């Protein structure tokens with residue numbers, strides 16, 4: 258149909274012409290057409306495709322590469338095989354307007370840019386290459402799928418002279434068909450795609466061809482299992498398209514093919530020599546890398562639409578805690594144990610380890626650096642340590658996502674390696690000053706560069722590590738462990754001076770892996786030593802234990818045994834403090850390593866009002882919400898000093914709890930940084946923990962003996978962090994219900 262007889266209605270992207278109306282061009286056309294975003298024209302050297310395009314509603318009109326059509330287009334998309342693009346460009350060149358955005362969907366970018374340069378002498382500002390990372394092994398217009406690009410990436414590779422308005426339009430048009438747009442330079446694109454897309458296609462084609470023409474070929478295909486089908490699906494792709502890709506992206510595909518061939522030769526040697534350990538290493542690393550990529554991809558695909566279901570928890574009054582229980586290990590200790598095991602020589606068996614949530618990020622980081630970590634059970638790992646300096650440079654930046662725990666462990670470890678490492682993060686860990694950690698890593702002689710000072714992402718360039726003597730300015734356990742890890746890389750003795758005296762899990766864990774740490778007058782001396790693989794059974798989570806102890810103390814009729822506690826100085830002091838205000842607790846005695854390890858017994862007992870000094874508030878800052886709840890159930894007036902001197906997030910937590918106390922009709926006054934709580938009987942009601950898992954546990958305890966039911970909203974994080982909460986409650990007879 259001639260253009261002057263066409264409808265005048267102007268759609269968002271105006272007149273869009275697809276040249277090469279096959280699977281990708283057709284999908285793009287149909288995606289725009291179905292959304293009513295453009296008037297679609299199609300051109301193809303095969304007329305049959307155009308007729309099919311019109312009859313199946315993929316395009317509005319067939320078109321020709323003539324002045325009549327080309328000059329009137331707002332957007333032109335080249336969707337032919339890449340080597341056909343040069344002749345198409347030569348054909349349309351005389352009629353092109355510089356207002357028209359021209360792009361392509363080719364799988365290679367360098368060759369397309371070269372073709373444009375050959376035709377136009379230089380790349381016109383209105384030609385901006387792109388590439389959707391979505392497709393299939395099918396071809397032709399009948400394989401068009403308007404949803405093909407939804408939640409897939411589209412790469413744009415703008416050039417320095419690209420017209421910004423048209424570049425913006427290109428982003429919009431890809432977004433409008435559901436793609437996530439990312440920018441990249443042409444050379445990087447061709448290298449990345451050579452490995453992620455071109456090499457796999459080459460392997461699939463070659464494998465099928467080699468087997469199809471080899472001996473016993475009939476039976477090979479007859480008995481092909483699912484793996485063969487999965488692996489070779491892409492060998493059904495269009496041969497013209499793929500011949501063009503390999504001719505167009507020669508250098509990058511050769512580089513990745515050579516790398517792969519070397520690795521394949523290594524595997525051949527391993528098989529020949531019966532070297533099971535090497536094979537096992539490759540297979541476990543590959544499995545974990547693939548599982549990880551799949552999870553990341555899944556998050557991308559469901560990402561934005563992933564619904565976080567609000568979870569609330571109702572506590573029914575009048576239960577008692579009875580029986581004995583063994584708790585899963587602490588998450589932060591799990592991270593730490595995995596880290597030291599990875600840096601040890603030899604094999605470590607880690608038991609009662611929490612493998613949920615962020616702990617997986619630490620595991621993945623070490624796997625990415627060549628550590629074989631086997632999952633023996635849902636709470637057991639076997640870690641094949643590589644030694645303090647034995648990590649391999651990862652192929653991509655180490656991403657700690659939002660895991661502060663992983664970050665604090667990995668940074669000093671990376672600073673001690675011989676390679677340069679990039680560390681990336683996401684969400685709340687970005688743009689947050691990490692000066693305490695960064696300065697520690699600088700003390701190790703490492704150069705730390707980041708765009709925003711002391712923030713992630715960062716690049717670590719290791720240097721010469723001299724004497725390490727660290728005086729900690731905060732009581733953070735993470736920083737303490739980071740400091741100890743740093744000392745392991747010092748040439749001589751290392752020293753760590755904590756803010757407060759006392760033994761923590763950091764020292765004990767390191768000692769369990771053979772590190773010689775002795776106590777000095779004001780801290781710890783770490784002798785030069787390397788960790789050796791060990792068998793470790795983590796003790797139960799101390800915070801969960803502290804919560805259960807409070808519940809059992811508050812609930813008449815309770816008699817609870819926690820079988821596997823391991824109390825460091827702070828936890829021991831905290832429980833001793835509870836004893837001093839009347840709690841009926843029997844604590845295990847100190848073991849060889851200095852921790853109080855073993856079974857803890859607790860029964861109901863009326864608690865007395867108390868006073869807490871500023872120093873005690875700081876020391877017990879993690880359990881302060883629980884202490885406020887204890888105060889709420891006493892008969893008198895408790896005073897908690899120094900709250901305003903705590904790091905702001907601890908103070909915020911207490912302020913949120915003050916609100917909850919008021920809702921439950923417990924009188925409290927917060928003045929000059931001191932909190933006064935007048936004990937009584939909480940009423941019950943509806944509370945909100947604002948997604949804070951520690952606050953949620955305190956609120957559950959607040960509702961434990963209240964007059965009426967207490968409902969706590971926003972408990973998703975709690976159930977993530979304390980995944981066994983429901984089963985623990987059920988086992989001990991504590992009545993709480995989870996509702997979505």
Ligand SMILES: NC(=O)C1=CN([C@@H]2O[C@H](COP(=O)(O)OP(=O)(O)OC[C@H]3O[C@@H](n4cnc5c(N)ncnc54)[C@H](O)[C@@H]3O)[C@@H](O)[C@H]2O)C=CC1
Pocket residue numbers: 276277278279280281282300301302303306336337338339341344345362363364365388389390391392393394395396397398495498502
């Ligand atoms: N197939 C896939 O999964 C993906 C392909 N791509 C790229 O998209 C482009 C198109 O691929 P498909 O749609 O899969 O191929 P296809 O074979 O389905 O479509 C290509 C179309 O271009 C036409 N064509 C060939 N030479 C032409 C010329 N000189 N003038 C006009 N029309 C011509 C063909 O007749 C055919 O209809 C290629 O550059 C490919 O690298 C990009 C992402 C994914």
Ligand SMILES: O=C(O)C(=O)Cc1ccc(O)cc1
Pocket residue numbers: 363364389390391392393394454491
């Ligand atoms: O079908 C598949 O799995 C693909 O890999 C699709 C694909 C083919 C070529 C590209 O340039 C991008 C994506």
